[in-house]
Amino acid sequence: MDPSTLRLYVIPDRVIGSPRSLAEQASLALDGGATAIQLRDKTMPSSEMAKIARSITGLCHSRGAKLFVNDRLEVALTAGADGCHLGQSDYPLSKARKVAPRPFLLGLSVHNPEQARIAEEEGADYIGVGAVFPTGSKDDTSVIGLDGLREIAKSTTLPIVAIGGISVKNVRSVMEAGASGIAVISAVVGRPDPTASARELLELVKS
Numbered sequence: 001m002d003p004s005t006l007r008l009y010v011i012p013d014r015v016i017g018s019p020r021s022l023a024e025q026a027s028l029a030l031d032g033g034a035t036a037i038q039l040r041d042k043t044m045p046s047s048e049m050a051k052i053a054r055s056i057t058g059l060c061h062s063r064g065a066k067l068f069v070n071d072r073l074e075v076a077l078t079a080g081a082d083g084c085h086l087g088q089s090d091y092p093l094s095k096a097r098k099v100a101p102r103p104f105l106l107g108l109s110v111h112n113p114e115q116a117r118i119a120e121e122e123g124a125d126y127i128g129v130g131a132v133f134p135t136g137s138k139d140d141t142s143v144i145g146l147d148g149l150r151e152i153a154k155s156t157t158l159p160i161v162a163i164g165g166i167s168v169k170n171v172r173s174v175m176e177a178g179a180s181g182i183a184v185i186s187a188v189v190g191r192p193d194p195t196a197s198a199r200e201l202l203e204l205v206k207s
Contacts, residue, residue: 001125001159003126003159003181004035005035005036005066005126005159005181006036006126006180006181006183007035007180007182007206008029008032008033008036008198009037009038009068009181009182009183009184010025010026010029010034010036010037010185010188010189011037011038011183011184011189012025012026012039012040012185013025013040013185013189013190014041016186016189016190017185017190020194022039022041022052023056025194026039026060027059028194028195029189029194029195030065031195031198032195032196032199032202033198033199033202034188034202035065035066035181035202036060036065036067036181037056037059037066037068038067038069038070039052039053039067039068039070039081040069040085041070042071046072046074046075049069049072049079050075051079053075053078053079054079057079057080060082066082066083067079067082068081068082068083068084068085068107069081069084069085070084071084071087071091072084073086073096073099073100076100076104077099077100082104083104083105083106083107084104084106085106085108086106086107086108088108088109088110088111088115093119093122093123093124094123097122097123106124106125107126107127107128107161108124108128109127109128109129109130110127110129111129111130111142111144111148112148112152113151113152113155113156114155116129116152116155116156117155119156120156120158124158125158125159126160126161126180127156127159127161128160128163128183129144129148129149129152129162129179130144130149130162130163130183131143131163131164132144132164132165132177133165133166133170134164135163135165136186141164143164143165146174146177150177150178152178153178154178159180160179160180160181161179161182161183162177162181162183163183166182166183167184167186167187168187168200168204175204181205182201
């Protein structure tokens with residue numbers, strides 16, 4: 001896949017981005033240049049998530065961006081999303097690749113070089129790496145730091161989107177460590193002006 005798709009990968013959140021809806025958060029991020037949106041919600045019914053995913057897919061495609069659905073492969077396929085992002089304990093990547101052949105995109109969260117190598121062997125199009133820094137969005141996340149990101153980047157040819165505590169203060173160091181782009185929640189949808197925040201981050205990523 002084109003690594004530029006991962007430059008600014010924004011994840012709307014019903015709590016962090018409140019009171020804006022997920023679609024509104026996505027639209028504002030896209031206005032600021034987001035290159036990808038991930039729809040993620042552990043508790044939302046699949047039927048409701050599919051409806052929102054269809055709406056956001058349209059928003060993404062009208063701006064040349066892509067939509068990924070987190071975890072729920074069936075929702076991603078039903079809604080016509082561009083891809084699905086899987087965790088280590090979600091639907092197995094190797095099975096997902098058989099169910100959803102390319103050009104449908106599959107990403108996998110990895111935390112060490114061995115997981116990155118397996119992801120590449122099993123057909124991932126990109127990997128999500130983190131948490132690079134401490135983050136408040138997930139309580140059970142271990143922090144791998146910039147050194148961990150560098151080690152993973154050296155172990156794979158796959159594009160990498162780095163996640164976890166990334167902000168305007170550290171985005172340059174993340175890119176220098178080997179990331180193709182950054183995945184953010186609070187740094188965009190948690191800000192008063194998500195569009196301006198997205199635009200600022202994207203400029204830093206490009207530079």
